[in-house]
Amino acid sequence: MYNKLLNIIYPQKCILCNKILDTSCDFACNICKKKLEYILCDSRIKVAKNHSFDFVFSSFYYRDFIRKILLDFKFHNKKYLYDFLSHRIIKFARNYLANNKIDCVTFVPISFLRYMERGYNQSELLAKKISRELSIPLIKFNLIKIKHNKRQSELNVLLRKSNTKGVYKVRNANTFKDKCLLLIDDIYTTGNTVEECSKVLKEAGAKCIIVMTVARKNNIL
Numbered sequence: 001m002y003n004k005l006l007n008i009i010y011p012q013k014c015i016l017c018n019k020i021l022d023t024s025c026d027f028a029c030n031i032c033k034k035k036l037e038y039i040l041c042d043s044r045i046k047v048a049k050n051h052s053f054d055f056v057f058s059s060f061y062y063r064d065f066i067r068k069i070l071l072d073f074k075f076h077n078k079k080y081l082y083d084f085l086s087h088r089i090i091k092f093a094r095n096y097l098a099n100n101k102i103d104c105v106t107f108v109p110i111s112f113l114r115y116m117e118r119g120y121n122q123s124e125l126l127a128k129k130i131s132r133e134l135s136i137p138l139i140k141f142n143l144i145k146i147k148h149n150k151r152q153s154e155l156n157v158l159l160r161k162s163n164t165k166g167v168y169k170v171r172n173a174n175t176f177k178d179k180c181l182l183l184i185d186d187i188y189t190t191g192n193t194v195e196e197c198s199k200v201l202k203e204a205g206a207k208c209i210i211v212m213t214v215a216r217k218n219n220i221l
């Protein structure tokens, strides 16, 4: 009764297009959901050969609709989108956990300067929700970014690799030693960012690293 009343006063809206939802929909309207289906990432998990991380999973391809949503999430202060954007990662991680172990969740850090400028780290918001839903501890501020580099999105493929070199550091290696980590980021493009993070995490003694991102630019690892 109370919920019904609440729904009349504050009707639930589609998180993506703001249309009022009928009660059968949870977070997005059926039209938006259809658009999302179209860009579901088909290669959900891959053994990451020649990489410091062990597996990578992405929920969507980075194009069309999801691209716009991620830009809103990252640059237009639409923090609340973390809830929707972590949805498929949580579902996948639950399946993964049926046969595998994850000791802790962590995320790709941003520099202090970027944090001050944006006011939040979008990957941290995702990781927080994922950790809470899976009841796996979140390790914050142990993997840190020590240099303020250029945005990866501003650089071409050749420059991206050198741009991420030496920018990440683990403060206390003991925290990650012999642990299976879930590393969260928003977008997987060339993989340089998660590769650099994974490299320092492995140097700190991490046993295995599973990377999960909301979107992936292409299908090549």
Ligand SMILES: [Zn+2]
Residues within 6 Å of the ligand: 014, 015, 016, 017, 018, 019, 028, 029, 030, 031, 032, 033
């Ligand atoms: Zn919608």
